[in-house]
Structures are given as C-alpha cells and as structure tokens.
Amino acid sequence: MTNTTPNITHSHDKFFKTVFSKKEAVTEFIEKLLPKNISKHIDLDSLVLDNTEYTDEQLKTHCSDVVYNCDYISDDNKEISIKISLLFEHKSYPEKYPHLQLMRYFLNMWEMQIKQKQSLTPVIPIIFYHGRSKWNKQPLTDYFTDLDDSLDDNLKQFLPNFDYLLLDTNQYENKDFQQLNIAELQYSILTMKYIFSMEQLLNNLEIIFCDIEQILENEDGRKFFQTLIIYLFQHSDLNAQQWREKMHTISPQVEREFVSTYDQAINAGMARGIEKGRQEGMQQGIKQGVQQGMQQGLQQGILNTARNLKKMGLDAHIISKSTGLSLAEVKKLQA
Numbered sequence: 001m002t003n004t005t006p007n008i009t010h011s012h013d014k015f016f017k018t019v020f021s022k023k024e025a026v027t028e029f030i031e032k033l034l035p036k037n038i039s040k041h042i043d044l045d046s047l048v049l050d051n052t053e054y055t056d057e058q059l060k061t062h063c064s065d066v067v068y069n070c071d072y073i074s075d076d077n078k079e080i081s082i083k084i085s086l087l088f089e090h091k092s093y094p095e096k097y098p099h100l101q102l103m104r105y106f107l108n109m110w111e112m113q114i115k116q117k118q119s120l121t122p123v124i125p126i127i128f129y130h131g132r133s134k135w136n137k138q139p140l141t142d143y144f145t146d147l148d149d150s151l152d153d154n155l156k157q158f159l160p161n162f163d164y165l166l167l168d169t170n171q172y173e174n175k176d177f178q179q180l181n182i183a184e185l186q187y188s189i190l191t192m193k194y195i196f197s198m199e200q201l202l203n204n205l206e207i208i209f210c211d212i213e214q215i216l217e218n219e220d221g222r223k224f225f226q227t228l229i230i231y232l233f234q235h236s237d238l239n240a241q242q243w244r245e246k247m248h249t250i251s252p253q254v255e256r257e258f259v260s261t262y263d264q265a266i267n268a269g270m271a272r273g274i275e276k277g278r279q280e281g282m283q284q285g286i287k288q289g290v291q292q293g294m295q296q297g298l299q300q301g302i303l304n305t306a307r308n309l310k311k312m313g314l315d316a317h318i319i320s321k322s323t324g325l326s327l328a329e330v331k332k333l334q335a
Helices: 006-020 023-033 098-115 174-178 183-194 198-203 212-217 219-234 240-250 252-280 282-296 302-311 316-323 327-332
Strands: 042-050 063-073 079-089 123-129 165-168
Touching (some): 023 042, 023 079, 023 183, 183 219, 302 316, 302 327
Antiparallel strands (some): 042 063
C-alpha cells in the first residue's frame, strides 16, 4: 500500500470485514468466484462465522482474516469439518512470500486448537488482493532460487507443500463481478478493485454504482450505501461538493442519499478537525475531521458546519475548500 498508515489500513480492513462477515455474501463468493473443484465440495448451508482472529501482531501488519467453519463433502461422501479463511491483503502490491505468512497463520490456528483440546481442522486459505499490480502466484519451492532445477524429489520431501486460493481483482473483468446476485458483494469488490487509483475509480464510477438504486429501497441497503460512501470518502481527495456532483451523474436519488449520509456524519468530526488543525495545519485537520465525523454518523449538515466554522473566525477560503461550498455561499452565511 502506498499509504500504510494504521488509519488507512484499518479503513480497508473494516470495510472488508463488514462485507464478508455476512453469510449470504460469502456463500455467493464461494459459489461464483472459487474454482468449481473446490466450491462443489463445500456445504454452503453449514457455513458459520468464526469470530476468532488468528492473525497475531506481526501478521496484522500484512493481512486480516474472516473465518468460517463449515463441512467439506469428500468424493466418497464423507463429511469433514474444515475452516475457510478469507485473508485480506493490506498492501497495494503483491506479497513476496505468502506461503511463509500462511505457515505462521496455520500455526497460530492449530496451536490455539491444541490449547483448547480441539481436533485440528484443515484450512482452505483464500487471499483477497486488490492492489495495483498483478499477483504472480508461484509454488513455495520457487522461493529457493539458488537451487534452480536441482531440487529433486528426495530433497522436496523435506519442504512444506501446500497451496492457497487467490482472488486478485486485477485478473477479473468488471462483468465478472457484475454478475453477482448479492448487490453488496458486487459493489464492494468493484470499489475495492479501483480504490488505490482514484482516477480509474471515477472513470468506472457509473459501472461500479450501476443500478445501485435497488438497494436504497430498504434500511439495510441504505446502511450499506453509507458504509460504501464513507470508504470512498476516506480514500479520496475530493471534497463533499465534488462527490455530490459525481453522485448526481449516477442519479438524483443517489445524490440525495449521499447528501443524507454526509449530513448525518459531519459535525462532531469537523469539530475535532478544527482542534487538530490548529496544531497541524488547519485545512488538513478539517479534512481529517470530516472523515472521522463520517465514521461516527452524527447529525448535522454542511451549511450548519460552515456556520460553526465561520463563527469560530476561520477564513472563508478554508471553509469553502473544506466543505465544498462556494466562496460566495460561505460569505452569505450568517455566523
């Protein structure tokens, strides 16, 4: 990731977990996006979210996990208890040694099971990667570059030998995700695919948000839309007015929902941004405050926020740039 600050990492992590902690989303993810030779063996009805985190402090700098317990139906129709681990890669570039991270992850999980006197369970690891460059998957034996082709079977038997599944959003067309039936899954993956390149994201915004009005008809859909907007806002340099204009190009309904989300979110975070801005630079502090406010969902609107800023004696240009209001609009406001 170009920006690997904890707040940015936490934002990706939180968004991923919000989506993939829902059974219906993971069910379709397995059914539609995993290889058929694997997905056909998974009893999708048996999927149960495992709330345990198996990433330790070192692994958390690289990835986060969402784990499901389920039954695997073997070719001879035997039922085997397994875990499916969705591992979300934080970085915007491929991990050089994913097998080594996975070995650490497996060890954490199995040691925990041993301590709890549980039977060890097989794990299907799925790495979800949405970085800028392509992830070139290779076997673990390729790490031993000094051996070239001299790694014979006698020596190979002493090396770990396991595989992982990879979903690299770069290797899929938009249409591959648009055919998903769970709208939240479709919009989430498409957004994450482009989140590291705002230019590409904005160019594909109408594709990403295609028919998104359908989810705005119910409360759960509107809550998801709010989560999606917060995620977008946290990873862009566009102000509220610019985002509003982008949403208007999709539909007036989407624009109204965006304004409602922004209005609900801004006031308290803006206040914290002002205080932080006095110490670190006013404009950046206000921007951070807007982002914090959007996370907390507190009730207030752009105009009220601008009035409060004006009341505190802030320069009209700073208020304009931070809120997206024009300079003329700011000057008309009554403090």
